[in-house]
Amino acid sequence: MENSVKTKINTFGKVFRIITTVFIVCLYVIEGFLLLGTVLSAAFPKDAVVVDVSAGVDVKINNSYFDIDNGKFSAVIGDGKLSLGSFVSDKVKVKADNGSLLVNADFSDCHFDLSDIMMIFICAIISVAAVIVALYFFRALMKRFEKCETPFEDEIIKKMRTFAIALIPTLAVSMIAKNMIGNVFSYAFIGDTSISIDMLPVAFVVVVFVLTAIFRYGAQLQKEHDETV
Amino acid sequence: MGQIIVRLDRMMADRKISLNELSEKVGVTTVNLSKLKNGHVSAIRFSTLTALCSALDCQPGDLLEYAEDA
Numbered sequence: 001m002e003n004s005v006k007t008k009i010n011t012f013g014k015v016f017r018i019i020t021t022v023f024i025v026c027l028y029v030i031e032g033f034l035l036l037g038t039v040l041s042a043a044f045p046k047d048a049v050v051v052d053v054s055a056g057v058d059v060k061i062n063n064s065y066f067d068i069d070n071g072k073f074s075a076v077i078g079d080g081k082l083s084l085g086s087f088v089s090d091k092v093k094v095k096a097d098n099g100s101l102l103v104n105a106d107f108s109d110c111h112f113d114l115s116d117i118m119m120i121f122i123c124a125i126i127s128v129a130a131v132i133v134a135l136y137f138f139r140a141l142m143k144r145f146e147k148c149e150t151p152f153e154d155e156i157i158k159k160m161r162t163f164a165i166a167l168i169p170t171l172a173v174s175m176i177a178k179n180m181i182g183n184v185f186s187y188a189f190i191g192d193t194s195i196s197i198d199m200l201p202v203a204f205v206v207v208v209f210v211l212t213a214i215f216r217y218g219a220q221l222q223k224e225h226d227e228t229v
Numbered sequence: 230m231g232q233i234i235v236r237l238d239r240m241m242a243d244r245k246i247s248l249n250e251l252s253e254k255v256g257v258t259t260v261n262l263s264k265l266k267n268g269h270v271s272a273i274r275f276s277t278l279t280a281l282c283s284a285l286d287c288q289p290g291d292l293l294e295y296a297e298d299a
Contacts, residue, residue: 224271227269227270227271227272228270228273228274229257229261229270229272229273229274229277
């Protein structure tokens, strides 16, 4: 391999190792604050801090601009509650009035106490811890890039595969924690919970696995090249 | 399946040439020539084979031999 290419790969590894280390340190600081928040929220009675949210939204769809037929909205309106498939909310009122559709979302009665806040802290701690673990594996990979003679070597493939595998539980834990945090809010606001899956992190894991396979093939070619005189 | 055996050591002994001398003539490092001599390579380039045949004044068949597995 050309020396300049090797130097570039080594520099790439060094830069990303340093960036990852900075990220890890920042995440440790965030983790510390989250732990502090959890301890503080556990130390006080749950009604020591209560957050009341007063908010409301009124939406009126005017029939003079849209062709609204009351019959078409009967499924959405239900018994005056928002009803979209299996989703029914008590806090979002919908009614048809003279051809117009009136939507009123009243969140004035939702409040969070310390137990809800502690739940959010715990989920955030778990989520951040999972990311830190994945970053450690990534840093080990970058460290290897920093010292390698060629990127197509067995040690790099092993570390890349370990990182890809480590991303799966990280992704799962982060997603569960994120959904739990989201559900604390959505239950308070709309009285319902839901599960959402982010496709971008899933695609990232798939890309890392594909890269591992490509690098494995590269290592095979490198071995053949090295064994040819 | 059988295997290809490199008879470089025999040809070098016949021509009374050392590894260093051959390395200079062929333009291949002594490390790689040593690997070739001891059968620690999986492939050989035509250019290397040509240079070896030229330096040792022999045919590819004198350097390579096919042997069935025992």
